[in-house]
Amino acid sequence: MIKFWKSAAKGKTGCPVRPPELKSTSTPDIKSLINTQLLLEENEDPKHMFDKNSKLTLSLCDILNEKKAIKYFVQYMESIGKEVLIKCWLEIEDFKIQTQYQDSSNENGNYSKINRTKSLDLHCKCVSKKDYKDVNTQRFSWQDNSELFTSTSNTRHKNECSMSSCRNLSEHLTSNSSNTSKENVKTGNYTEEAIKIFKKYVALEAPFQLDLPDSNRKSVISNICQPEGKITEDCFQPVQDILFSQIEKNYFNDFVNSPFYIKAQIDILTSGSLNLKDILHNETILFYFTEFLEQESCRVLLEFLMGVMHFRDNLLNNSSSQDPAQAQADAIAIYEKYFSLQATHPIGFPTDIRLTIESDICREEGPLPTCFDMPYRIVFKTLALYVKTFLESELYFKYLSEMIHSVENIWSTSHHKSHSDCSSEFSISTQNTLLAMGDPVFRKKKRNLSVPDMTIDSNQLYNADALWQRNRSDGLSLGRVNSLGRFESKFEPDPDKKGKSVLKKMVSRFVPTSTSKVEEEMAWQIAHMIVKDVTDLTMAPPDNEHEDM
Amino acid sequence: MSESYEYLFKFLVIGSAGTGKSSLLNNFIGNKFKEDRCHTIGVEFGSKIVNIGGKSTKLQIWDTAGQERFRSVTRSYYRGAAGALLVYDITSRDSFNALANWLRDARTLASPNIVILLVGNKKDMEEAREVTFTEASQFAQENELMFLETSAKTGENVEEAFLKCSKTILAKIETGELDPERIGSGIQYGTGTSKRLAAPKKPARTPSDCACHV
Ligand SMILES: Nc1nc2c(ncn2[C@@H]2O[C@H](COP(=O)(O)OP(=O)(O)OP(=O)(O)O)[C@@H](O)[C@H]2O)c(=O)[nH]1
Ligand SMILES: [Mg+2]
Numbered sequence: 001m002i003k004f005w006k007s008a009a010k011g012k013t014g015c016p017v018r019p020p021e022l023k024s025t026s027t028p029d030i031k032s033l034i035n036t037q038l039l040l041e042e043n044e045d046p047k048h049m050f051d052k053n054s055k056l057t058l059s060l061c062d063i064l065n066e067k068k069a070i071k072y073f074v075q076y077m078e079s080i081g082k083e084v085l086i087k088c089w090l091e092i093e094d095f096k097i098q099t100q101y102q103d104s105s106n107e108n109g110n111y112s113k114i115n116r117t118k119s120l121d122l123h124c125k126c127v128s129k130k131d132y133k134d135v136n137t138q139r140f141s142w143q144d145n146s147e148l149f150t151s152t153s154n155t156r157h158k159n160e161c162s163m164s165s166c167r168n169l170s171e172h173l174t175s176n177s178s179n180t181s182k183e184n185v186k187t188g189n190y191t192e193e194a195i196k197i198f199k200k201y202v203a204l205e206a207p208f209q210l211d212l213p214d215s216n217r218k219s220v221i222s223n224i225c226q227p228e229g230k231i232t233e234d235c236f237q238p239v240q241d242i243l244f245s246q247i248e249k250n251y252f253n254d255f256v257n258s259p260f261y262i263k264a265q266i267d268i269l270t271s272g273s274l275n276l277k278d279i280l281h282n283e284t285i286l287f288y289f290t291e292f293l294e295q296e297s298c299r300v301l302l303e304f305l306m307g308v309m310h311f312r313d314n315l316l317n318n319s320s321s322q323d324p325a326q327a328q329a330d331a332i333a334i335y336e337k338y339f340s341l342q343a344t345h346p347i348g349f350p351t352d353i354r355l356t357i358e359s360d361i362c363r364e365e366g367p368l369p370t371c372f373d374m375p376y377r378i379v380f381k382t383l384a385l386y387v388k389t390f391l392e393s394e395l396y397f398k399y400l401s402e403m404i405h406s407v408e409n410i411w412s413t414s415h416h417k418s419h420s421d422c423s424s425e426f427s428i429s430t431q432n433t434l435l436a437m438g439d440p441v442f443r444k445k446k447r448n449l450s451v452p453d454m455t456i457d458s459n460q461l462y463n464a465d466a467l468w469q470r471n472r473s474d475g476l477s478l479g480r481v482n483s484l485g486r487f488e489s490k491f492e493p494d495p496d497k498k499g500k501s502v503l504k505k506m507v508s509r510f511v512p513t514s515t516s517k518v519e520e521e522m523a524w525q526i527a528h529m530i531v532k533d534v535t536d537l538t539m540a541p542p543d544n545e546h547e548d549m
Numbered sequence: 550m551s552e553s554y555e556y557l558f559k560f561l562v563i564g565s566a567g568t569g570k571s572s573l574l575n576n577f578i579g580n581k582f583k584e585d586r587c588h589t590i591g592v593e594f595g596s597k598i599v600n601i602g603g604k605s606t607k608l609q610i611w612d613t614a615g616q617e618r619f620r621s622v623t624r625s626y627y628r629g630a631a632g633a634l635l636v637y638d639i640t641s642r643d644s645f646n647a648l649a650n651w652l653r654d655a656r657t658l659a660s661p662n663i664v665i666l667l668v669g670n671k672k673d674m675e676e677a678r679e680v681t682f683t684e685a686s687q688f689a690q691e692n693e694l695m696f697l698e699t700s701a702k703t704g705e706n707v708e709e710a711f712l713k714c715s716k717t718i719l720a721k722i723e724t725g726e727l728d729p730e731r732i733g734s735g736i737q738y739g740t741g742t743s744k745r746l747a748a749p750k751k752p753a754r755t756p757s758d759c760a761c762h763v
Contacts, residue, residue: 262732283628284733287559290594290609291737299594307591310614310622318618333587398737406732 032348033298034382049380050312054281055268058261060252064089064244069264076260082251088201088210089243092236095193099232194224194231202239216242259407266403273391276384280305288399292390293383300345301379301386304338308372315369324366331360331367339375349375554598554607554739556729558718559629560711561659563651564636565644566615569670572701573636574612577711582702589614592626599708601715607739608711627658631727631735632665632714637685639669639698640677645685652692660735662727666695666714673700 062068070090077086201210202220216238223235255261279289293299311330315322338347339354349357353375360371390396562570571589572582578595593612598605611630613623635651637644648667655665667689669680682698689696695713699706721727722736729736 257733281625283626287609287629287735288737291557294594294596294609303592303594310591310619313622314618317621330590333590336587399732402730402732402737405730409728409731 032350033301034347034349034378048277049377050309051277052281054278055274056265056278056282056285058264060244060248064093064247069261069267072260072264072267073255076255076258077251079258079260080251080254084201084210085243085247085251088197089240089247091197091200092240095197095236096234098193191231194235197236198224202236210239210243211246212239212242262403262407266400266407269400269403274387276380276387279387279390285399288395289387289390292393292395293386295395296386296389298386300338300347301383303345304347304379305376305383307334307337308376311372312369319369322366327366328361331371334372335361347375347379349378353378552598552605552607554605556604556719556722557607557609557737557739558631558715559735560608560610560714561627561630561633561655562610562612562636563623563633563655564615564668565638565641565647565651566617568615568636568638568641568644569701570612570615570634570636573634573668573670573699573707573710574610576701576704576707577610582704588616590619592623597711599712599715601712601719604719605739606715606719608715610711624654624658627655628660629733629735630659630663631718633659633663634666634668634710634714635694636668636670637680638671639680639685640671640674642679645680645688648688652694660733662721662734664695664714664717664721666697666710666717667692668710669696669698670701672698672705673702 058069063070063073074083074086074090077083198220202212202217219238220236223238224231274285279285290299290302293302311334314330315327335357337343337345339349339357357371357375361367562574564570566588571586571593574593574595575586576582578597589612591614595610595612596608597610598607600606611626613619613626633655635648635655637648639645652665655663667685669682669685671677685698686696688694695717697706697710697713699710701707718727718736722729727734727736729738
């Protein structure tokens with residue numbers, strides 16, 4: 001009979017009725033995993049539930065055009081000696097914004113704004129929606145810092161120096177340079193700037209060579225040498241295009257696999273909370289979330305979301321070549337898995353939803369891509385509630401600590417050789433939010449034991465200073481790799497040390513040097529939660545695991 | 550009460566439509582074989598705790614859709630998997646010919662350390678065989694894959710396939726070739742180990758493992 005319902009559906013012979021119930025074994029009172037009250041509020045836009053972007057996944061476009069995590073990218077490029085590419089990009093960007101600022105103060109704002117959007121479009125689909133004021137506050141000022149470049153030009157092959165210029169870069173990236181822009185408005189002349197950039201990067205004899213094709217150089221020259229003397233803001237566009245594609249092709253993937261990228265992600269994690277979309281569209285955290293959902297016995301909800309997402313995307317993206325019979329077969333596969341009374345993976349949708357889905361699947365023209373949207377929204381909202389508990393779960397902290405670990409592990413393998421003062425492999429002390437990890441004796445002892453017999457005085461856990469002292473007696477050298485990748489011992493005199501607890505200082509290393517107190521506080525709280533979580537775990541008797549459901 | 554395990558591995562099952570990926574997963578996690586299984590839309594999850602050399606290891610298995618029209622979406626799940634079964638159907642030459650494409654996707658999208666095992670499924674249908682054991686072994690050898698023929702119907706070699714792949718991953722952890730704590734490795738410490746809070750022995754790294762190294 002089930003066969004019949006299937007073949008009937010596949011064979012376009014009108015609409016199959018609900019499959020007859022063969023077995024009475026399927027209990028209609030399956031515990032529902034969802035709460036149908038969780039439907040949308042009237043004014044809520046359900047579209048965002050289908051967006052595919054995660055805060056945790058940064059594209060080159062996010063970084064260059066939206067300036068997200070750009071300081072880490074600059075640091076990365078410095079570390080591989082390719083900073084000239086990103087510096088040039090940023091100088092041109094700054095030039096554009098400056099030009100735009102002047103234009104708009106000359107009431108030509110609209111014209112240049114359109115231009116800017118166009119030029120972004122050339123690179124990628126994500127168009128900066130920021131209005132010009134926003135853009136202006138995050139503009140980068142390189143012009144008034146030519147000494148930065150002269151110093152680098154003399155010594156740019158020396159690693160040490162490129163690191164110190166990195167500090168400068170980072171500072172400039174975050175500094176608000178409104179002063180400069182005002183000055184430039186007064187002078188009202190940016191031809192000089194254009195020529196400066198040209199001489200520095202584009203000219204044949206330029207000190208910073210970008211590997212530009214001749215045609216490219218020529219088109220920049222003709223852009224700058226306009227007969228009316230008017231230089232447009234996008235005169236360097238050909239250069240930016242080349243830079244973008246060079247970076248994307250040769251460097252971006254390595255950046256994504258570098259500790260700099262993970263650091264950027266840690267910043268994101270500690271600067272606000274994640275939502276369901278951020279998790280669904282970042283494979284790394286999704287691995288942890290999936291395990292979490294399994295522990296909560298509702299992994300099927302995730303499976304359902306993914307199934308509907310695929311169903312929907314497939315129909316929307318290939319709408320022209322779609323065969324209604326195939327769409328119907330897909331819909332029936334989803335129906336039989338999650339909705340039917342004999343569903344193999346029942347979610348517990350109420351009867352009215354099931355009936356609506358049945359009739360939507362059976363439309364003469366085949367089901368619409370949106371036919372599961374309503375149950376999707378319910379499940380999405382349900383899962384969003386699980387995100388809250390996930391963010392407080394052991395698994396989330398495991399994720400966070402592995403992120404941190406990855407940064408320091410890569411650092412320590414790639415940098416500690418060059419820093420002889422680093423006597424321990426565990427050179428970043430953020431690790432020590434996980435207490436015993438940095439303790440070599442403890443580590444050795446524990447490796448072969450499956451049941452932990454940790455005996456840590458809980459007072460010690462909450463008294464950070466005592467902790468570090470405890471570690472020190474084991475000969476662990478505490479220190480950190482600073483934002484420049486350089487190892488700094490904690491025990492060296494440190495002028496800003498006073499008044500801050502050690503742990504708090506550790507936490508400040510999670511966040512960029514210039515971020516606000518609020519973000520630092522957030523990072524601090526997260527680290528504190530890690531410590532608390534570890535305490536709970538280690539203090540609890542072995543069998544005392546949480547068991548929801 | 551949740552079972553405890555020492556490691557959690559993310560596993561993928563990939564390969565052309567109808568080769569029996571979902572059937573393999575279902576056999577592995579103890580479900581009955583079904584003749585009329587629906588094609589997969591999206592991802593089907595399964596998990597199981599297995600014992601490998603005395604270490605209880607949990608596998609989080611992502612069984613992906615094989616149909617070409619879902620390819621673009623399923624590719625996004627490759628990242629961060631520790632192991633993969635690459636499945637073809639020994640009764641379908643087409644599914645064997647498609648392997649090179651699947652492999653290229655896996656090698657470019659998944660982590661470079663991913664351990665892949667080639668699976669020739671439907672071993673029970675000897676009379677309809679289109680791909681010989683020898684030529685598949687050769688393909689496996691050329692591409693540095695492990696290889697097994699299985700039957701999701703009779704269950705032959707199904708568990709072995711998952712175990713063999715897991716063993717290799719574990720061995721790589723022990724030699725330090727894989728660092729479980731490296732984010733994106735597709736490996737997590739489990740409930741059994743998280744409590745011990747111990748870092749594993751320092752992996753001996755080759756320069757090429759270091760992402761900073763360019
Ligand atoms: N005789 C035999 N049939 C099998 C075997 N494995 C799978 N099948 C059958 O092959 C068909 C397809 O199996 P599935 O497991 O759905 O294939 P799949 O790879 O998951 O397909 P997609 O989800 O579309 O990618 C089903 O009818 C199964 O019953 C096997 O080992 N022997
Ligand atoms: Mg399948």
